[in-house]
Amino acid sequence: MALHNLSFLYDLLRRLKLTPRRAQLLLGSGGLAALVLVLRYVCSKKAKKYVTNLAEVGRVSQYDVIIVGGGTSGCALASRLSEDPAIKVLLLEAGQSGTALAFSRTPVLYGKLLPTRHVLQLRTQPQPYAKGRTKFWPRAKLLGGCSSTNAQMAQYGSPEDFDQWAALMNDDSWSWKNFSQYFTKFECYQPHPGYPLVDASARGSSGPVRIGYFNSVSEPSKAFIKACTNIGIPFTPDFNVSTGTLGVSRISKSSFAASNVVDNDSSQVTYVDERRQRVSSESAYLTEDVLARKNLTVAVNAQVTRILFKTQNGETRAVGVQFASSREGTRYRAYARKEVVICAGAVQSPQVLMLSGVGPAAHLKSHDITVLHDLPGVGSNLVDHPVVDLHFKDKHDRSLKYLAPRNFPDACKLFIAMAQYFVLGTGGPLATNFGESAAFVRSDDTVLFPKSEYPETLPDTTSGPQSPDLEFFTTPLAYKEHGKVLFDVHTFSLHAYLLRPSSTGYVQLKSSNPWDLPVVNPNYLKAHEDAAKLLRGVRLLLKIARTEPLASYLAHDFKREDLDHGMHLKSDEELLEMIRERVETVYHPVSTCRMAPAEQNGVVDSQLRVYGIKGLRVCDASVFPWIVSGHTAGACYAVAEKLADMLKKSFHAS
Numbered sequence: 001m002a003l004h005n006l007s008f009l010y011d012l013l014r015r016l017k018l019t020p021r022r023a024q025l026l027l028g029s030g031g032l033a034a035l036v037l038v039l040r041y042v043c044s045k046k047a048k049k050y051v052t053n054l055a056e057v058g059r060v061s062q063y064d065v066i067i068v069g070g071g072t073s074g075c076a077l078a079s080r081l082s083e084d085p086a087i088k089v090l091l092l093e094a095g096q097s098g099t100a101l102a103f104s105r106t107p108v109l110y111g112k113l114l115p116t117r118h119v120l121q122l123r124t125q126p127q128p129y130a131k132g133r134t135k136f137w138p139r140a141k142l143l144g145g146c147s148s149t150n151a152q153m154a155q156y157g158s159p160e161d162f163d164q165w166a167a168l169m170n171d172d173s174w175s176w177k178n179f180s181q182y183f184t185k186f187e188c189y190q191p192h193p194g195y196p197l198v199d200a201s202a203r204g205s206s207g208p209v210r211i212g213y214f215n216s217v218s219e220p221s222k223a224f225i226k227a228c229t230n231i232g233i234p235f236t237p238d239f240n241v242s243t244g245t246l247g248v249s250r251i252s253k254s255s256f257a258a259s260n261v262v263d264n265d266s267s268q269v270t271y272v273d274e275r276r277q278r279v280s281s282e283s284a285y286l287t288e289d290v291l292a293r294k295n296l297t298v299a300v301n302a303q304v305t306r307i308l309f310k311t312q313n314g315e316t317r318a319v320g321v322q323f324a325s326s327r328e329g330t331r332y333r334a335y336a337r338k339e340v341v342i343c344a345g346a347v348q349s350p351q352v353l354m355l356s357g358v359g360p361a362a363h364l365k366s367h368d369i370t371v372l373h374d375l376p377g378v379g380s381n382l383v384d385h386p387v388v389d390l391h392f393k394d395k396h397d398r399s400l401k402y403l404a405p406r407n408f409p410d411a412c413k414l415f416i417a418m419a420q421y422f423v424l425g426t427g428g429p430l431a432t433n434f435g436e437s438a439a440f441v442r443s444d445d446t447v448l449f450p451k452s453e454y455p456e457t458l459p460d461t462t463s464g465p466q467s468p469d470l471e472f473f474t475t476p477l478a479y480k481e482h483g484k485v486l487f488d489v490h491t492f493s494l495h496a497y498l499l500r501p502s503s504t505g506y507v508q509l510k511s512s513n514p515w516d517l518p519v520v521n522p523n524y525l526k527a528h529e530d531a532a533k534l535l536r537g538v539r540l541l542l543k544i545a546r547t548e549p550l551a552s553y554l555a556h557d558f559k560r561e562d563l564d565h566g567m568h569l570k571s572d573e574e575l576l577e578m579i580r581e582r583v584e585t586v587y588h589p590v591s592t593c594r595m596a597p598a599e600q601n602g603v604v605d606s607q608l609r610v611y612g613i614k615g616l617r618v619c620d621a622s623v624f625p626w627i628v629s630g631h632t633a634g635a636c637y638a639v640a641e642k643l644a645d646m647l648k649k650s651f652h653a654s
């Protein structure tokens, strides 16, 4: 039946006798419009009801907890807290629903969201160590936050990352042994017959966040895994295990060890549902049942402009928030009996604190903001993962280039893929998140980087001996400018990123107006070792690209300036120039309201309480003491799960 439908569609398109030009026009305008309409229709059926009349929110006399920002952590926290009917929760989100947007729901389309109004069009300061360029830094303005716009890769970092958090805070509840329960609490892992080596019993099975596999992966991405094992990167069946995250994945057959044959159908483990749609914090945690709770109010298009405080007997307490839907809009207020929790993300949590008078005193005064509490750490310690992309020609011309069709056969392929995804609901190419295979390595691994070739000893910035400082991943298509620019030939891409940079930067206010985007400066590659480690990563990737079986999938004799087949011949100096030229964000900023002892410039303590203020906490990527050795969304969920537990217990005790 499915095949019949697809061949019927193909015949129909052929009978239309479209010339390549017509096909291009059809796809460029009508096709896109049709796609958007179909998607709108599909998604509108699932659109949820949230409070949009902000006056209604202020009418409730008091909430117990007000959460600022309905992003990855914010939705999780709101949902968990409101499980207790005695806790009255208000969640205020600056953007609208993400589940109502087709570009968010359909994995392959998330790049299309980045240049829209649903994403803050933030750019960094010129990067002095990256050729003075400013970098595009998209941050979601949607319920679900960046989990509504991200690449859905479900790897959580290394267990030793969290042991390091625990040691810093002298609080064992953050150690992997104890904190890992919150990863399993949010997870609903879907075992897959193609992945028999994954120990499903070690994964969560009843949490709200469905973790599973897409059902498409390109041949070169499978070959990448084998090429990695051929140069000495061990295979690991699961990146999220207690023994650490080092190695390369994925693979399906348990016969791998014997035959060394990679034969999987699926890509990395991802946040994806049974219809191969995105799982975001909103879709997972704000279900209809949760939204039906009388003690939970979720308001959208509600941007918090500042926290409200009360000072009595020398003690300052957060008592509520002020919010509005637009720069000129009416300012509303809502009050919290117990706690205000800021979950506005690594860029905006420090912004909200500073707008409210909590932050570095001199900086606040320079913007005529009355200093309520001088807290120098707010906005400092910004860290992000820098990435370098390498582009290759796909030798067999089988890439997903048809997703941006330029001729009739490609147009047909796209329509078939659309039918497969939207009509048949069987996934296929539109269900890809692009990140297919990945490897985690250490830059001091002497098998991969022999001392004879890499004599320099670089500072060890990993969180422990089982933890990586470099990640590689593959995409079945090369792109530039965050997906805006594709190549006119079939391509395949390899990416190297630095997991534990030494370089840190800052978030500062541009002005005291909450609608002005803050100033961000990650200081990419400021530290010598950051560039040196990325150089090692790029050298190794270039070697992997020329190692079988991957080498046979790439057209290494294809000579073109904008492709990297000759890159391995460059000197270290030339490669470093290229790295500084190309370095971009992997969209993982953290640590701007760092959980750390107060004397070490910390902003929150180990219970995520803002130093010096009562009733105020921060809960999102901004509290990470150090950046995780992997992808950041998982720890955002887990931190929120932990805080929800903590708050529920403390409310019951009081």
Ligand SMILES: Cc1cc2nc3c(=O)[nH]c(=O)nc-3n(C[C@H](O)[C@H](O)[C@H](O)COP(=O)(O)OP(=O)(O)OC[C@H]3O[C@@H](n4cnc5c(N)ncnc54)[C@H](O)[C@@H]3O)c2cc1C
Binding pocket: 068, 069, 070, 071, 072, 073, 074, 092, 093, 094, 095, 138, 139, 140, 141, 142, 143, 144, 145, 146, 147, 149, 150, 151, 152, 153, 154, 155, 302, 303, 304, 305, 343, 344, 345, 346, 348, 349, 352, 586, 587, 588, 589, 619, 620, 621, 622, 631, 632, 633, 634, 636
């Ligand atoms: C393009 C992209 C790809 C990524 N890919 C991956 C990936 O594959 N895997 C992975 O693990 N991680 C990935 N990440 C990173 C990950 O998604 C983020 O680190 C994580 O989601 C951040 O969660 P958060 O809760 O800190 O903040 P966010 O999810 O950003 O939430 C902050 C929320 O607060 C709201 N807000 C801000 N200010 C206010 C205010 N004043 N009032 C009210 N609301 C406000 C925002 O609108 C937003 O909804 C990616 C990120 C991006 C952008």
